[in-house]
Amino acid sequence: MSEKTFLVEIGTEELPPKALRSLAESFAANFTAELDNAGLAHGNVEWFAAPRRLALKVANLAES
Numbered sequence: 001m002s003e004k005t006f007l008v009e010i011g012t013e014e015l016p017p018k019a020l021r022s023l024a025e026s027f028a029a030n031f032t033a034e035l036d037n038a039g040l041a042h043g044n045v046e047w048f049a050a051p052r053r054l055a056l057k058v059a060n061l062a063e064s
Contacts, residue, residue: 002063003043009055017051024049031056040064 008031015023024047032045035058043060 003041003060004063006042006058006061007055008058009053012052012054014051015049015054020049020051024054027054028056031058035061 010027028045028047032042035042035045041060041062042058045059046057048055048057
């Protein structure tokens, strides 16, 4: 089975700077939970946030 790095990015309208951290952490937690529910093996999940973007980088995501 092959493992890949997976990047997902969501473009948004301007997000409030004070909310960026909590939004990104929530996005990462929910995305990780869905990967686990789907039975997809994965490595570390890193989040990134900017006023108009939320992104996740999933290391070692197993191909289904």
